[in-house]
Amino acid sequence: MKSTWNPSGAGVLCLPSGRLVRGRALRRPFPPDGPLPTYAVHLLGRQPPEVPWEAHWLRWPDFRLPADRAEARAVLAEAWNRAPVDRVEIACGGGRGRTGTALACLAVLDGVPPKEAVDFVRRHYDRRAVETPWQRGYVRRFAD
Template sequence: MTTEPWNTDTPKVITLPSGRRIRGRGLRYDMPEGQTPTLAVHLTDHRPPAPPWESLWIPWRDFWLPTDPAEAMRTLRTAYDRAADERVEICCGGGVGRTGTALSALCVFEGMDPKEAVKWVRQNYHSRAVEVFWQRRFIRQVAGANGSGQP
């Protein structure tokens, strides 16, 4: 399925080095006007209400790690792969820590070193992305899975 990509002026949309565009968002805030995602990945401790588009859920408490890191990596890989030709959104409560961690994982899928991935997301998405040490450790785990970020 190929859809029109995210507009580059859409708030919180970042363009990865590969050209994939991903939107990060906080679920506590109103839905931005304009384009809607074709796939949303929710990073929350409880399953959120289903949006009118396809969504995936990664059980993930605020300031912590995914309940099942291997499954989270597989779901994030799906989001990354689909972002090549779909409008993918990754979101948590505030749109900073968990969302930033997931976006950093996508950067690792692009081939970035984990430290560079965090730095890149902080520069291009939110300065406080990846809020705690263990979230940075999760990004290193992503890099170590199969040596290429692929679970």
């Protein structure tokens, strides 16, 4: 059986259901004392390097929105569904804008009202998460 994250681990967001998901900046090294992900979603404009765990690349340029919104919805739903049993990691270059936006969308899937999801992620993950007005708008419309 796989295991999930330590709730007090670096970058770990506990959703209202108890699901744990880690957000991370790909430009930074892994926390030295923590486990590796078992499933990751990489939010980048270019294809990332291969990793030794299962990963999905979602084309999402910096400061923008996902290139394919239907694919983004499906990939984020998969991450949310896997979070109870896998160490799911959501990661972009800096770990704030795209990662925060994706984490806020996971919060919406978890039952947080879309208008409250950005504040939820800023309180529980990073106070500067979700960097642009169009990223905030994307989260508000994610439930539609």
